[in-house]
Amino acid sequence: MPTKVEKDSVTGTMTTGHEWDGIKELNTPLPKWWVIITWITVAWSAVYCVLYPSWPSLSSYTGGTLGYSQREEVARALQAAQAQHAPMVQRVTAASIEDVRRNPELLGYAMAAGRIAFANNCAGCHGAGGQGARGGFPSLADDDWLWGGKLADIQQTISVGVRTGADEARTSQMPRFGADGVLEPQQINDVAEYVLSLSNRAGDAAAAQRGQTVYADNCVSCHGERGEGNREFGGPRLSDNIWLWGGDKASVVASIANARAGVMPAWTGRLDEATIKMLAVFVHALGGGEQ
Amino acid sequence: MSTIHALKQLRATEPEQSPKLYANRVKVYPARVRGLFRRIKWFLLAATLGVYYLLPWLRWDRGPGAPSQAVLVDMPNRRAYFFWIEIWPQEVYFLTGLLILGAIGLFLVTSLFGRVWCGYACPQTVWTDLFMWVERAIEGDRNARIKLDQAPWTGRKTLLKIAKHAAWLAIAAATGGAWVMYFNDAPTVVREVFTGEASLTVYFFVGLFTAFTYALAGWAREQVCTYMCPWPRFQAAMLDENSLIVTYRDWRGEPRGKHKAGTSWEGHGDCVDCGQCVAVCPTGIDIRDGQQLECIGCGLCVDACDTVMGRVGRPRGLIAFDTLQHLDACAAAAAPLPAGPARLDAAAAQPVRLKVFRPRTLIYAGVLGLVCIVMLVAFLMRTTIELSVLRDRAPLFVALSDGSIRNSYTLKVLNKLHATPVYALSVQGIAGAALSAADAERGAAGALHLPVRPDAVTTWRVHVTAPRASLGAASMPVTFVLRGQDGQEVARYSSVFLSPRP
Numbered sequence: 001m002p003t004k005v006e007k008d009s010v011t012g013t014m015t016t017g018h019e020w021d022g023i024k025e026l027n028t029p030l031p032k033w034w035v036i037i038t039w040i041t042v043a044w045s046a047v048y049c050v051l052y053p054s055w056p057s058l059s060s061y062t063g064g065t066l067g068y069s070q071r072e073e074v075a076r077a078l079q080a081a082q083a084q085h086a087p088m089v090q091r092v093t094a095a096s097i098e099d100v101r102r103n104p105e106l107l108g109y110a111m112a113a114g115r116i117a118f119a120n121n122c123a124g125c126h127g128a129g130g131q132g133a134r135g136g137f138p139s140l141a142d143d144d145w146l147w148g149g150k151l152a153d154i155q156q157t158i159s160v161g162v163r164t165g166a167d168e169a170r171t172s173q174m175p176r177f178g179a180d181g182v183l184e185p186q187q188i189n190d191v192a193e194y195v196l197s198l199s200n201r202a203g204d205a206a207a208a209q210r211g212q213t214v215y216a217d218n219c220v221s222c223h224g225e226r227g228e229g230n231r232e233f234g235g236p237r238l239s240d241n242i243w244l245w246g247g248d249k250a251s252v253v254a255s256i257a258n259a260r261a262g263v264m265p266a267w268t269g270r271l272d273e274a275t276i277k278m279l280a281v282f283v284h285a286l287g288g289g290e291q
Numbered sequence: 292m293s294t295i296h297a298l299k300q301l302r303a304t305e306p307e308q309s310p311k312l313y314a315n316r317v318k319v320y321p322a323r324v325r326g327l328f329r330r331i332k333w334f335l336l337a338a339t340l341g342v343y344y345l346l347p348w349l350r351w352d353r354g355p356g357a358p359s360q361a362v363l364v365d366m367p368n369r370r371a372y373f374f375w376i377e378i379w380p381q382e383v384y385f386l387t388g389l390l391i392l393g394a395i396g397l398f399l400v401t402s403l404f405g406r407v408w409c410g411y412a413c414p415q416t417v418w419t420d421l422f423m424w425v426e427r428a429i430e431g432d433r434n435a436r437i438k439l440d441q442a443p444w445t446g447r448k449t450l451l452k453i454a455k456h457a458a459w460l461a462i463a464a465a466t467g468g469a470w471v472m473y474f475n476d477a478p479t480v481v482r483e484v485f486t487g488e489a490s491l492t493v494y495f496f497v498g499l500f501t502a503f504t505y506a507l508a509g510w511a512r513e514q515v516c517t518y519m520c521p522w523p524r525f526q527a528a529m530l531d532e533n534s535l536i537v538t539y540r541d542w543r544g545e546p547r548g549k550h551k552a553g554t555s556w557e558g559h560g561d562c563v564d565c566g567q568c569v570a571v572c573p574t575g576i577d578i579r580d581g582q583q584l585e586c587i588g589c590g591l592c593v594d595a596c597d598t599v600m601g602r603v604g605r606p607r608g609l610i611a612f613d614t615l616q617h618l619d620a621c622a623a624a625a626a627p628l629p630a631g632p633a634r635l636d637a638a639a640a641q642p643v644r645l646k647v648f649r650p651r652t653l654i655y656a657g658v659l660g661l662v663c664i665v666m667l668v669a670f671l672m673r674t675t676i677e678l679s680v681l682r683d684r685a686p687l688f689v690a691l692s693d694g695s696i697r698n699s700y701t702l703k704v705l706n707k708l709h710a711t712p713v714y715a716l717s718v719q720g721i722a723g724a725a726l727s728a729a730d731a732e733r734g735a736a737g738a739l740h741l742p743v744r745p746d747a748v749t750t751w752r753v754h755v756t757a758p759r760a761s762l763g764a765a766s767m768p769v770t771f772v773l774r775g776q777d778g779q780e781v782a783r784y785s786s787v788f789l790s791p792r793p
Contacts, residue, residue: 104730107730127685127686128685129683129684129685129686130686131685131686131689139686139689141686141689141697141699142689142690142691142692142697143691143692144691144692237692240692240693241690241691241692241693241694242690242691242692284729285729285730285752287689287697287699287754288689289729
């Protein structure tokens with residue numbers, strides 16, 4: 001309880017009048033400039049509440065008279081970025097994919113944009129560097145292509161996807177030779193041995209010999225006479241060192257018995273034409289692109 | 292209780308005896324002065340300001356696509372141009388070298404001639420000098436200015452003050468304006484500044500340098516040298532008894548006092564205590580008090596005193612650039628004699644010799660020369676073409692259908708020249724290894740032809756494909772070699788080739 005406000009003899013400052021056990025408190029108010037700035041900020045906060053979004057309500061918020069919104073700001077920034085890219089995107093859309101590949105300026109742009117589109121859309125399955133992954137995610141960096149490695153082939157595959165049900169989709173059908181009882185387990189074993197011998201891997205020579213007949217009856221139409229594959233039907237090449245589903249005998253047997261059917265979405269509709277074109281150019285340049 | 296009580300008692304008993312920690316500035320009103328050192332200062336002022344304001348306007352033809360300004364720091368394009376030299380950001384050590392040269396040069400000059408940098412060439416001194424000249428031209432000389440400041444505010448005083456500050460601000464704005472010209476094309480940026488098209492950065496820096504020039508040269512002045520600048524604090528370490536410094540020859544001047552014209556000088560020092568040396572001093576000190584931190588060694592008091600000595604008919608040099616060693620020798624020679632002209636004769640016998648070669652100066656000069664040589668060698672050995680190779684990590688390698696292994700590399704060729712050479716890239720280290728790239732032609736002998744962009748870094752992604760039979764180990768060294776069209780090797784880079792364990 002304030003008792004007596006007096007001037008302190010030592011400092012010359014007034015006391016607050018409070019006293020505890022003989023100790024008196026000096027009255028040292030906040031500096032004037034500090035108080036003024038505080039009140040200015042308080043006043044500004046009131047102005048801010050009127051001008052900008054500030055108070056939440058149950059389902060919305062006060063919008064402010066300036067109508068400012070960070071979402072709109074982002075949208076505007078995105079639009080500005082798109083507008084900035086528009087001339088190049090238009091040029092890519094207008095040019096044929098071969099022209100994009102040949103024009104250094106368009107190629108540079110397509111590679112940069114394709115890299116980003118690849119990371120956003122493709123890397124999840126095909127890997128950051130297009131190296132693919134076990135379990136049916138093909139490597140895009142090697143020289144083995146199921147549906148063709150030319151620019152136009154890649155562009156088409158990205159556009160229509162694999163086994164999407166669309167009319168033009170890349171679709172192939174490997175019969176389930178074991179599960180559906182087309183071949184006996186012995187025959188499957190024999191034809192697996194023959195398939196392994198196509199890539200010069202020694203195994204049971206007699207079984208391979210027997211398997212050749214089975215192969216000729218059941219596999220040749222899609223995989224070719226010597227296992228060279230057929231890109232028309234998406235028949236994988238069996239005579240090389242690249243195996244999408246594993247190249248050891250157990251995997252090959254499993255593939256014959258149960259068949260394999262990977263899928264990839266069609267990107268038409270998800271991505272615009274220019275982006276698909278640039279993706280194709282980027283994938284083509286990963287290392288396996290064919291001329 | 293006892294401590295607080297003691298403190299209270301202490302403060303109660305001697306409140307006014309506690310030392311004041313803040314010294315109010317005493318405004319300095321330097322008077323006009325004429326003489327040799329004033330002329331040198333005017334000349335250096337004109338030369339340094341002339342270089343500062345005009346250098347950005349000097350043109351230098353570098354061909355198309357490159358700026359035609361002789362001295363330019365091009366921040367957006369990451370280049371610095373100095374006449375025929377073009378520096379990339381990674382070569383900023385040349386700038387470091389220049390700064391080292393500047394520092395050691397300053398040490399050398401200071402050890403020989405004292406604080407000539409402070410007195411003659413420091414921007415703070417030069418701009419303050421210019422601002423003082425403006426002040427003198429508008430408000431008059433020392434006495435007029437003192438009177439004007441003490442006078443009540445009248446229309447004339449207001450007008451003079453407005454004129455002075457307007458002139459100061461104009462000079463300050465020109466200073467800030469010239470600064471941005473070193474970072475932008477001068478004619479373009481000047482036009483943009485006046486038409487309001489310049490970037491916010493440009494206006495910010497013009498404003499910043501205008502404000503600082505105005506504040507430092509107009510208002511802060513000698514306080515910058517006395518309180519803000521670190522150089523006066525440690526420059527004493529470069530000075531010794533053989534360095535030239537501005538000194539008052541007390542053995543000759545004392546006892547000072549008024550002297551009636553025509554009377555004898557016997558028993559009378561040469562200093563007539565006219566106060567001119569104090570009146571002209573830009574930092575407002577009395578050189579007769581001896582060496583002081585505040586003295587910037589400009590020598591204006593020498594000019595002032597020489598004028599007065601000429602008027603009273605005594606030899607010049609009562610205040611002079613002298614070494615402490617010579618000062619002490621003269622004082623010792625003069626000490627036994629009574630005050631008066633006899634002392635001057637005794638001191639005249641003391642040899643004046645400027646000891647240039649001292650361990651200190653030799654060391655400074657040696658380091659200076661060494662840095663010069665290092666920089667020169669670095670500049671002459673500067674490469675204009677550089678190759679760097681970064682191996683892809685995802686995937687580490689790609690197995691191809693025929694069993695061979697391919698590694699991919701990101702290749703950067705840095706070309707500092709404004710030419711567009713085509714280089715041939717080959718790879719060594721693995722038998723049968725073949726190069727390919729999506730955007731480069733393959734020439735004879737399997738070499739890739741890389742057209743390098745001028746004054747830029749060009750990037751390629753190249754593939755090296757090696758037959759399985761050549762791969763003896765999971766990691767094998769390979770070397771990329773870049774050759775000119777004449778077959779001359781211009782750059783090489785070592786990397787490794789990875790393959791699955793056999």
